[in-house]
Amino acid sequence: MKKFLSLLLIGGLAISMVQAQSLDEVLKKYYHNVGGLENWQALQSTKMTGRANQMGMEFPFTMIMSRPNRQKLVVDIQGSEYVEAFDGTTAWTINPFMGGTAPQKKSSEESTEAGKQMFEDDLMDYAKKGHKASLEGEEEVDGTRTLVVKLTTQAGDDRFYYIDAENFVPLMIKTFANTGQMKGMPVEQYLSDYDEVDGMMMPHSMTTKVNGEVVAQLTFDKIETNVPVTDDLFAFPADK
Amino acid sequence: MQYLYTFLLLTLTCSTALFGQDTEPLKVSFGDLRVRDIGPAVMSGRVSSLAVVDREPKIMYVGSAGGGVWKSVSAGASFMPVFDDHVQSIGAIAIDQDRPDTVWVGTGEPWVRNSVSVGNGIYVSTNGGQTWDHKGLENSEHIAKVILDPRSPGTIFVAVQGQLWSDSEERGVYRSTDFGTTWKRLLYVNPTTGCADLTMDATNPDILYATLWDHQRSPHFFRSGGPGSGLYKTTDRGETWTEVTGGGLPPKPYGRMAVEIAPSAPDTIYLTVEAREKKDKGLYLSADAGNTWVKQSQDFNTIVRPFYFSRLAIDPNHPGKVYKCGLNLIISDNAGETWRTVGSGVHSDIHAVWVDPGNSNHVIIGTDGGVYESYDGGYAFRMYMNLPISQFYHISVDMDQPYNVYGGLQDNGSWVGPSQSPGGISNADWKFTVGGDGFYSFRHPVDKDVVFAESQGGGLVRHNIKDGQSKNIKPIPDKDEPPFRFNWNSPIALSPTNPERMYFAAQFVFVTENRGDSWKRISPDLTTNDPDRQKQKESGGFSLDNSGAENNTTIVCLAESPLDPQEIWAGTDDGHLQVTLDGGANWRNTTASRPGLPATTWCTSVEIDHFKKGTVYATFDGHKQGDQQRYVYKTTDHGRTWTSLVTDDIEGYALVIRQDVVNPDLLFLGTEFGLYITLDGGLVWQRFSNNLPKVGVRALVVHPRDHALIIGTHGRGVYILDDLRPLRQVTHALQQEELTFLDTDTAYIQLPRSGGWFGGSGNYVASNPSANARIAYFMSKRHTFGKMYIEVLDQEGKVIQELPAGKSAGVNIVELPVRYPMPKAAPTNNRMAMFGSMITPSLDEGDYTVRVVKGKKTFETTLNLKHEAAEVYSAEARKAQANTLRKLFDLTEELGFVYYASDDLREWADTTANLIKSKADRKELLDLKKGVETWRDSLVALDGDGYVAESEAIREEISTLYLEVSQFPGEPSLGQMRKTEILIDRMKAHSRELERYRKALDKISDKWAKKGVSPLKVRTMESYKRA
Structure with a gap:
């Protein structure tokens, strides 16, 4: 932890001395400050345990993600399980709110969208992945000066990273909803409570705003890295 | 009643002495402060x-x-x-x-x-x-x-x-x-x-x-x-x-x-x-x-x-269509x-x-x-009933609870709508009052049935809400008087000192004290009276366009001082800003003393200071002369000298300025390109953009009771900044501190109000203010590294809630749900029972400690909560509800505990049966396991489809009753209270059943533990609640 603080200090000094920075410089500092690109690229899976605050209620959840794009979120709703998962091909859900207690496969459109959520952030090695990135200038986020990096994925989706100009970690990531009623609406994820996990700086608090309005707040009480995962874990239950 | 009390307390404690003038500009992030729009979309607006x-x-x-x-x-x-x-x-x-x-x-x-x-x-x-x-x-x-x-x-x-x-x-x-x-x-x-x-x-x-x-x-x-x-x-x-x-x-x-x-x-x-x-x-x-x-x-x-x-x-397919x-x-x-x-x-x-x-x-x-x-x-x-692009000229508010917003719109008449409504503010909540193009509209300060509204060119009417009838009360020239020149958008001003006094203006100022039945002229022609500017009847070019839109050399702004009814200001569309200090006997034009203001520049607003005599703010707009400069002025000597408050922060020509009613240095400025706020009397301005587009802001009202700023826009309807209190408290000193709490006064636990129905997507529904209490604090720097969260502690010092904290530099508003967390519950596949067990009881009235934990530091403040229900439901009735609800809450958790503890028994019996050699014991274990299983399954309804093919066990009975009782803030029915007792008795029997099985299994456990088999461990109520 100490090491990181000193790194951050150096980062902070650097910005006051250097006026114009290139995208590569910004990303280099960012990766440096979050524990090094090589560490992140060696990461195979994560398990996050925490609490979700939504509409004034709190629900415990577990989220497991692994390379390349598999994910499973399990929320405990009063003893019933709410599940959102993607097994690499199919997105599925168990949604007790909608009267369903059995797992349901999601639409192909939703599966396509879920498949775009890569375990490794698209910004890392973006060029090799066929994405485009550019430094768009400065903007204030949460009263803090940030450098704005725009990423356009190969699929044509735009994403904006607002990187703290002093500490070089993302304070906010803005995407746009691709499906459903919210299609086209800005979705902002505010990141904070960065803390060290196995040599990497990870946010332990995330607030999601749609069209500027808070829709969910996640607190990660525990983040585990390289947890063992099997295909079974993500698979649609009926296919097991 | 309690609102009034709070308001009085606030006004008493906030004297102007609290707000010292500082010469350093005060610039901060508005953080989580956010406006909400209230539509309206019912009349929509001009589509180009x-x-x-x-x-x-x-x-x-x-x-x-x-x-x-x-x-x-x-x-x-x-x-x-x-x-x-x-x-x-x-x-x-x-x-x-x-x-x-x-x-x-x-x-x-x-x-x-x-x-x-x-x-x-x-x-x-x-x-x-x-x-x-x-x-x-x-x-x-x-x-x-x-x-x-x-x-x-x-x-x-x-x-x-x-x-x-x-x-x-x-x-x-x-x-x-x-x-x-x-x-x-x-x-x-x-x-x-x-x-x-x-x-x-x-x-x-x-x-x-x-x-x-x-x-x-x-x-x-x-x-x-x-x-x-x-x-x-x-x-x-x-x-x-x-x-x-x-x-x-x-x-x-x-x-x-x-x-x-x-x-x-x-x-x-x-x-x-x-x-x-x-x-x-x-x-x-x-x-x-x-x-x-x-x-x-x-x-x-x-x-x-x-x-x-x-x-x-x-028509792309038919050239003749x-x-x-x-x-x-x-x-x-x-x-x-x-x-x-x-x-x-x-x-x-x-x-x-x-x-x-x-x-x-x-x-x-x-x-x-x-x-x-x-x-x-x-x-x-x-x-399309979902395009809130309404174009307001002016807005006003009343003192109803909740308050209503009145206003007039370009080509869409005058309307009134509520600042909140059960289920959200819908198109149907807005009521039409008077037609034409709409401009100023006010409710009579004391007579709830009377609304003053106008149409273009001085078409002032007194409208009766009760019977929908309107009387035209436009002043008419007497035989020895010249024709009156009313602007397209003629000014009405209610007296802040006398509810029956109202002003109106053409080139003259008129006053009435009988609701417009007769008028007294109290000024000479206050304009340039330049005949070259009085050619409306010839206006239009090749197509005569005599709509009144080019009526000029008229008065367009009016205000009576809240500190002195003899002081009245009138601004004109041809550059004059005149003042009388003797109720209209003598008028003085203050125009010449304004530095940098081109002649004949339209006066767009005049705001008389609420605290200090002689101080006045005014805005001017020259865009109709091809001049898009910003003109914002202040005088402290009744207009003898003026200073400009314009800084480079402001974009767009100035349309309106208003002063806060509590903090004299807090000013609001509407321009063609949005809302600007200064916290330091105009040394520095900041654009407020949290949910507010870069829209023309033509009207601003500070609600005198509810701490709200109401924003009338010419293209996006009405917005409300619900709580100005945090902004009023921002000072230079806060920027030196890591974290400072901002006072939010007593918070009210609101009654649940349901409303709205299945209208689909086609109708616009605007949001209500949050029903949560607010925790407000100011941070000089954003929190990015390490943990930061909020704990809420009850009177006994017990943590009853943990919330994510606001992390922004500047103003942070954290919404505190005024409810306890939901009970821990056993599973169910019965949908209504699941919703039922998600009910969270209201917090009790009283003081709570709010603790912000930021890394190793903690910051504490106190929050006082009161029940809105207290005005309608007696303390006994509310207590009866709270008691019943608490019993059902505890029953929910007790059942959840019994259910999961029985699982511990079942699993241990199952595992142990496979480990031990004694046939008799194994049989007993398996019999007990089966017994536990059958009994446990009888506690909850896990069959069915979560909709109509559902059954009901005690879990569902508790939760359904819990849901019912939670929906009414008064005394539950006798049947509900009796049923609660019946369920308590039945639950006791289930708890005894758990004990019976546990004892039976304990016996076997004791026997085999000596031989190395893991002993029976059953979770406790405490560990269940903690998990």
Whole structure:
């Protein structure tokens, strides 16, 4: 932890001395400050345990993600399980709110969208992945000066990273909803409570705003890295 | 009652002495402070342009006069504003039909009425409106059309109408061939002539026709028509242009003209002509690509108000089917020879028409009152009831609980709507009071049934809400008096010191103390009375336009001092700002003492300081003289000297200034480009953009009781900043501290109010203020590293809630749900029971400790909670509900514990049965396991589909009752209370059953533990609740 603080200090000094920075410089500092690109690229899976605050209620959840794009979120709703998962091909859900207690496969459109959520952030090695990135200038986020990096994925989706100009970690990531009623609406994820996990700086608090309005707040009480995962874990239950 | 008490306490404790003047600018982040909009969408507002994806008409863009661009991907079922960061006056929208995510927006509405807003060039989005790039033409001010060359995505033609109020050379036809990086002016004749319409041959995009329009406005006059107007044609992509004259066209000069090529017959050209002579006006048709012309029609709507309605649309499939915008939409099936008029139900004043190329009967139109769609070729239209682009001139509030907002709108009358409503503020919540164009509107301060409202040109009425009748109370000149000159937007001011006194003004100030039944004149003519500025009756150019919109040399701002009823201020539209300190006996013009203010600049607002006599704020707007500078002034000596409060932070000409009613240094400024706030009396201004678009802000009201700022916009309806208290407390000192709590006073636990029904997506519903309590604090720096969260502790010091903290530098608002967490519960597949067990009981009244944990530091404050229900339901009744609810809450948790503890028994029995060798013990274990299983399964209903194929066990009975009792804040019914006791008894039996099984298994456990088998471990109630 100490090491990181000193790194951050150096980062902070650097910005006051250097006026114009290139995208590569910004990303280099960012990766440096979050524990090094090589560490992140060696990461195979994560398990996050925490609490979700939504509409004034709190629900415990577990989220497991692994390379390349598999994910499973399990929320405990009063003893019933709410599940959102993607097994690499199919997105599925168990949604007790909608009267369903059995797992349901999601639409192909939703599966396509879920498949775009890569375990490794698209910004890392973006060029090799066929994405485009550019430094768009400065903007204030949460009263803090940030450098704005725009990423356009190969699929044509735009994403904006607002990187703290002093500490070089993302304070906010803005995407746009691709499906459903919210299609086209800005979705902002505010990141904070960065803390060290196995040599990497990870946010332990995330607030999601749609069209500027808070829709969910996640607190990660525990983040585990390289947890063992099997295909079974993500698979649609009926296919097991 | 308690609100009043709080208000009194607040006003007593907040004296002006608390707010010292500092010379260092105070600039902070507004953080989580956010405005909410309350609509309205019921009357919508002026739509200037429409663009639809031809091959997928469910995707459309609506360009509004002052409310930005709205996109629908659902054929209008829902709309989303996509242009909020940019100027909100929209001139033209063009979609690249081959790449429909590429959309061009030309800003600055082309329907240039007196109240029109301004644009600042052209923008493009290549991702369907998610982000926009500004592409130049900064000084164009008004753009009439954008046309894309279908052969080349980088080629764009723009009809630049140009500056309305002054000469300018950035006007005419422009073209870019490099996607807007550079522009070439292709057609230009003189500095008062712009391009009003442009049309391209769909079969040969080298051919375009353009109409140029010679025109200009001033505050007091409008000229449409002049030597610059004409029809031009190019056949080489705009490189060279030929003026089209003769061949049946009337003689020049012309005014404004619309031109369209029939897409399915490109030699067929329609043209409306505004000519000097009435006989020459009308619709002209050429069947030979502009060589010869025939006058087809002089229908009223082909010639009426050309500056406002010069737009044609031709059915893409039928060259003879013509749509002409007008006071009403008219449609011809025979190339304009005869017409039918679209009438009932559609707002008058049509500006845009789109005809579906795939279905000619599908027509969408834009009007002064929103967007309408027809599927039967323009007979019946349904309105899109979800476009809150209403254009307010002024707003006011009353003291109801919750308070209502009153206001008048451009071409949409006067309305009143609530600041909150069960289920959200819907279209049906807004009530119409008086017609015409609407301006000032107030409720009588003490008589709830009386509303004052007005229409254009001083049409003041006293409206009775009860019976809907209105009495015209406009002052009328006596026989020895000159005619009264009332502005389009005449000022009404209620006295802050006498609820029965009201002021009104023409060139004179009038006062009434009998609700307008009679008036007393209390001033001489306070204007320049310049006869050159009094030519409304001649205004309009080639088409007389005597609407009152150019009435000038009139009073437009009025205010009585809250500290002294003898002090009255009156500002005029020709640059005067006059004051009387003796109730109108003597008036003094303060104009000459304002540094840097050009003569005759329109006074847009005057705000008399609420705390200090002699101090007054005023705004002026010169844009109608071609001057878009910002003018904001302050005097501390009744106008003898003035200082400018303008800084570079302010963008857009100034429209209104208001002072807070608690903190004298907190000022609010509305400009053409949004809301600006200063915390230090004007040393530095900051644009407030949290959910507030860059919209023209024309009206600001600080609610005297509810700490709210109500914001009236000219294009996006009304916004409310619900709680000004945090802003009032921001000082320089806070910037030195890591974290400082801001006082939010007592919070009220509100009664649950249900409302709204299954209206689908088509109706606009605006949000209510949050029902949560607010924790507010100021941080000098954003929190990024390490943990930060909030704990709420009850009177015993027990943590009852943990919440995510706000992390922003500046003002943080954290919403505290005024409820306990939900109970831990056993599973269920019964949907209502699941919802039931998610109910959270209200917190009790009293003081709570709020603790912000930030890394290793903690910060604490106290929050006081009171129940709104206390006013209606007795303490005993509320206690009865709370007790029953608590019992059912505990039952829910007890059952959850029994259920999961029984699981511990079952699992241990199952595992152990496989480990031990004694057949008898194994059998007993398996029997017990089966017994536990059967009993456990009887506690909950896990069969069924979570909807109608459900059953019910004790879990579901508890939760259903819990849900019922939670919904009413008073005493539960006798049946509910009895049932609770029955369930408690039944639960006791289940707890005993758990004990019975546990004892039986304990016996076996004790025996086998000695032989190395893991002993039985069962969770405790405490560990269950903690987990």
